[in-house]
Structure formats: structure tokens, C-alpha cells
Amino acid sequence: MSAETAPGLGPREPAGPELPTGRRRPASDAARPRHAGPVVLPTLSAALVETERRLDRFFDEQVTRAGRHAGPYSQLWGALQAATHGGKRLRPRLLLGAFLHLGGTRLEPAIELAVAVELLHTALLVHDDVIDGDVQRRGAPNVVGTFAAVGAAGGLPAHPARRWGEHAALLAGDLMLTSALGIAARLDVDAARRAQLVELVDESVFRAAAGELADVAYAAGLVIPTPAQIRDTMADKTAYYSLELPLRAAAILAGSPAALVDRLGDVGRSLGVVFQMRDDLLGVFGRSAETGKSASNDLREGKQTLLVAAARGTGPWQAVEHLFGRPDLDEQDADRLRHALEGSGARRRAEQELHDERDAALRLVERAGLPTGLARLLAREADRAAERRS
Numbered sequence: 001m002s003a004e005t006a007p008g009l010g011p012r013e014p015a016g017p018e019l020p021t022g023r024r025r026p027a028s029d030a031a032r033p034r035h036a037g038p039v040v041l042p043t044l045s046a047a048l049v050e051t052e053r054r055l056d057r058f059f060d061e062q063v064t065r066a067g068r069h070a071g072p073y074s075q076l077w078g079a080l081q082a083a084t085h086g087g088k089r090l091r092p093r094l095l096l097g098a099f100l101h102l103g104g105t106r107l108e109p110a111i112e113l114a115v116a117v118e119l120l121h122t123a124l125l126v127h128d129d130v131i132d133g134d135v136q137r138r139g140a141p142n143v144v145g146t147f148a149a150v151g152a153a154g155g156l157p158a159h160p161a162r163r164w165g166e167h168a169a170l171l172a173g174d175l176m177l178t179s180a181l182g183i184a185a186r187l188d189v190d191a192a193r194r195a196q197l198v199e200l201v202d203e204s205v206f207r208a209a210a211g212e213l214a215d216v217a218y219a220a221g222l223v224i225p226t227p228a229q230i231r232d233t234m235a236d237k238t239a240y241y242s243l244e245l246p247l248r249a250a251a252i253l254a255g256s257p258a259a260l261v262d263r264l265g266d267v268g269r270s271l272g273v274v275f276q277m278r279d280d281l282l283g284v285f286g287r288s289a290e291t292g293k294s295a296s297n298d299l300r301e302g303k304q305t306l307l308v309a310a311a312r313g314t315g316p317w318q319a320v321e322h323l324f325g326r327p328d329l330d331e332q333d334a335d336r337l338r339h340a341l342e343g344s345g346a347r348r349r350a351e352q353e354l355h356d357e358r359d360a361a362l363r364l365v366e367r368a369g370l371p372t373g374l375a376r377l378l379a380r381e382a383d384r385a386a387e388r389r390s
Contacts (some may be wrong), residue, residue, distance in 0.1 A: 047096045047107055049087060051114045055084060058115065058179075072150065072168075077144045080172050085124050086138045086292075091117045091246045094381065098250035098264070101374035109187045110253050113197060116183035117246055120201065123176030124208050124241065130169045130217060132301060135162075139292035143169040179203060189253070204241035210235025219325065227309050231273060237280075239272020261299035263368040267378060270361035275385040277354040280305040282389070284338060285347065289345050290390045296334040300327060306353060311346035358386040 060228035066073040067158045070384035099110045126143050129135075135145035141331040148165030156164060184201045187194050214233045224231070256264075282291050283298035284307060298305070302325025311317035320340045323333045341347050361382045365375050 034267065043100055043354045044093075047100075047111055047114075048092060050107075051089070051092045051096070051111050051118070054111065054115050055118060056081075058119075059084070072147075075150065075176075076143075076147070076168055076172055079168075080126070081142045081178065082140075082146070083126060083137070083143055083172075084118065084139075087118070087121070089118065090381075091121055091242060094243065094268075095246035095250045098247050098374055099254050101371045101377065102251060102254035102256055103371075104250070104254035104261075106189075106253075109189050110250070111188055113181055113249055113253065114246075116180040116201065117249070118177045119183070120180040120204060120241060120245075123180065125210045126169050126173040126176065128212070129167050130173070131212065132297060133204075134297065135165070137294060139289075143172045181205075193252060197249055200245055200249055200252075204245045207236040207240045208238075211235070211244065215303070219302045221302070221314050221325070225304050225309070227306055230304060230306055230309060234273050235269055235278040238276040239269045242268075242275060243272040244268030260369070263364075263372075267361060267368060270357060270364055271378070271382055271385060274354060274357050274361055274382060277306060277350070277357060278385060278388055280307055281347070281350060281354070284341065285289050286389065292390065296329060296331060299324060299334050299337050300329040301325065305350075307346055307350040309343060310349040310353075311341050311344045314344035314346070315341075316343040317339040319345070354386055358382050362367070 009099055017235075059077060063074050063077045063081070066077045095117060096107075104110060108384055120220070125137065129137060129144055131144045134142060135148060136142055144162070144165040146165070147168035151161030152158070152163035181198065181201055184198045185194070187197060187204060189197070211233045214223075214225075214229070217223050218230075218233070223229075234338045244265045245268070247268040248261050251261040251264050272342050281301070282295075282299070283293075283303070283305075286293060286295050288295055308324070317340045320336050321332075323329060323337055326333070329337075365378045365382070369380065370378070
């Protein structure tokens with residue numbers, strides 16, 4: 001399906017963004033304000049709608065297929081489909097937006113890869129919930145929580161029911177990983193380009209596992225990481241698959257030169273670190289009603305972040321450090337840890353470091369030699385990642 005033939009996906013218009021009145025600002029004027037109004041691409045919203053439709057179709061087909069097998073297999077696929085609801089679709093938005101701004105015309109493989117990237121994201125979230133011991137995500141039961149409830153309803157005691165939920169989630173994440181790789185391997189592009197894209201997805205999984213393992217080792221106390229090691233973990237666990245993968249993939253699909261693919265990879269890595277820095281701050285100081293998860297879990301797990309690294313060795317933190325990482329941490333003691341992170345100046349330093357990284361990402365965007373619309377889109381994503389509340 002090309003941009004010219006896809007229903008509802010009209011050809012991309014090269015002119016500058018639309019003004020509120022519907023008139024178009026000349027492209028030269030559009031380049032002036034880095035943080036101008038929202039980028040308007042007539043095909044982007046339609047491409048995202050089509051991505052959503054294909055995600056639903058994928059899950060509907062798998063639920064039907066699973067129904068031919070014994071046991072609660074179709075329920076597992078239904079829980080996975082529910083797990084994809086409510087997401088921001090950051091990765092498909094970046095992939096498709098970058099593809100269009102770079103002059104890509106064949107939307108079919110771009111949309112298919114956007115679906116694969118969202119399935120990969122779902123896989124890593126599902127596995128992350130098992131590792132973190134979470135039963136909710138986005139304010140609703142996740143796959144673990146859903147199947148733990150199924151187990152309890154079937155008469156299992158609390159612990160076996162929870163284990164049943166975790167086992168189901170491990171299988172669910174595996175299914176999403178193989179589905180993402182399968183879609184990438186079947187993309188309707190030339191063999192060399194398809195091999196590049198499959199390698200990108202494979203490298204994303206490889207790095208995410210490396211980052212997750214390091215993260216768990218740090219939380220367990222096997223290693224006290226340096227700030228540089230924490231940054232490397234952020235880049236592996238989150239930045240590569242979340243932002244570097246979509247931007248590199250978009251450039252490959254659009255036929256961009258290798259040097260531009262690499263520059264976009266650098267931008268994605270920096271943006272991903274910004275995203276994770278904010279995530280770590282929200283994991284301690286966020287509002288559960290906005291984030292959809294507890295603001296005490298990271299403290300309970302002993303998660304080693306740049307925020308915690310900044311507090312090490314300070315008087316306020318040393319007074320309460322024995323509480324950090326306690327599985328039975330209650331809200332009163334979690335508040336004591338938060339106050340120490342505030343009183344030590346760690347929160348202020350972490351916020352400053354986040355905004356310094358955001359500024360570094362913006363400099364990479366400005367120096368990358370990108371089309372004006374893409375530079376503006378990425379600048380807006382940098383601001384959004386730094387200031388988000390969920």
C-alpha cells in the first residue's frame with residue numbers, strides 16, 4: 001500500500017505547517033521558531049489510525065487462532081491486547097513521522113514495522129512487570145494481575161495465583177517478541193533493507209536484556225553502579241528500542257544515507273536517556289493517578305537511578321538508606337526516603353541533569369542536518385520527554 005493508493009492516506013505535502021487559520025506558513029518561515037506549533041502532516045494521523053487498526057486486527061486474529069487450543073490461551077491473547085490499550089504510541093509516531101519527513105513514500109512497510117515496534121514495546125513492558133513484581137500498569141491490571149485474578153477465581157491461594165499470573169506473563173512477553181521479529185522478517189522491502197531492519201529489532205532485544213539484567217543486579221546490591229554505568233543501562237534498556245530503533249528504521253525505510261541513519265541514532269539515544277531520566281523521577285515523585293503505577297515501588301525495589309546516585313554520601317540519605325530496597329517498605333518510610341532525596345539536593349541535581357541532557361539532545365537535532373519538519377518534531381519530543389507527568 002503506497003501513500004498514493006492507501007485509503008485515507010493522501011500524499012505528503014511538502015509545504016510548511018498549517019497556521020491556525022488554515023493558511024500555510026512558507027517553509028522558510030516555518031524553520032525559524034524551533035518550538036513552533038504542532039507539526040501538521042496530513043498522512044501521519046491517517047497512518048497512525050491505520051497502525052491502530054492493524055494492531056487490533058492482529059490481536060483479533062490471534063485470539064481466534066488461540067481459541068482452537070485448550071485452556072485459557074485465548075484469554076492470554078485478550079490480556080495482551082488490553083495491555084496495548086492506553087499507550088502513547090510514541091514509537092509508531094516517531095517512526096512514521098520521521099519516515100514521512102525524510103521523504104518516504106511506501107507507507108505499507110513503514111506501517112507494518114510500526115506495528116512490530118509497538119508489539120516489541122509491549123513484550124518488554126510485560127516482562128518488566130514480572131521482574132519488578134508489578135500487577136498494574138496504566139492504572140489497570142496488567143497481564144500478571146489479570147491472570148492472578150483468574151487463578152484466585154479458580155480457587156488458587158494468593159501465592160500460587162500470583163505465580164500463575166507471572167508464568168502467563170512470561171509466555172505472553174515471549175509471544176510478543178516472536179511476533180515483532182516475525183513481522184520485521186516478512187516486510188515487503190528488498191532483502192538487504194529487510195536484513196538491516198531485522199538486525200535492528202534483534203539488537204533492540206539484545207540491548208534491552210543487557211540493560212534489564214544490569215538494572216536487576218544493581219537493585220540487588222551485587223554492584224553499586226557509577227552514574228556512567230547507570231546512563232549506559234538507560235541507553236541499553238530503554239533508549240535503543242524506544243527512540244533509536246524507530247528513528248533508524250524510518251531512515252532506512254526512506255532510503256536515507258548511512259551517515260544520516262547514524263545521526264538519527266545519536267538523537268534517539270539522547271532522547272531515550274531524557275525519557276528514562278524523567279521516568280525515574282516520576283517513579284519516586286510522580287502522582288499515581290497520572291502515572292498509573294505506585295510511586296513507592298522503585299524505592300521498595302532499591303532501584304539504582306541517577307537520582308539515588310546523587311544522594312549517596314549525603315547526611316539526609318545516610319540517615320534513611322537502610323530503608324531503601326526493603327520489600328516491606330510502607331508509605332510512611334517511603335515518604336522519609338523522598339524527603340531525604342529532596343533534602344540532600346538529589347532531586348534538584350537530577351532535574352538539572354535531565355534538562356542538561358534535553359539541551360544536548362536539542363543540539364544533536366540542530367546539527368544533524370535534518371529536514372525542518374523533522375527537526376521541529378524531534379525538538380518537541382525532547383521537550384515532551386523532559387516535562388511529561390505520566
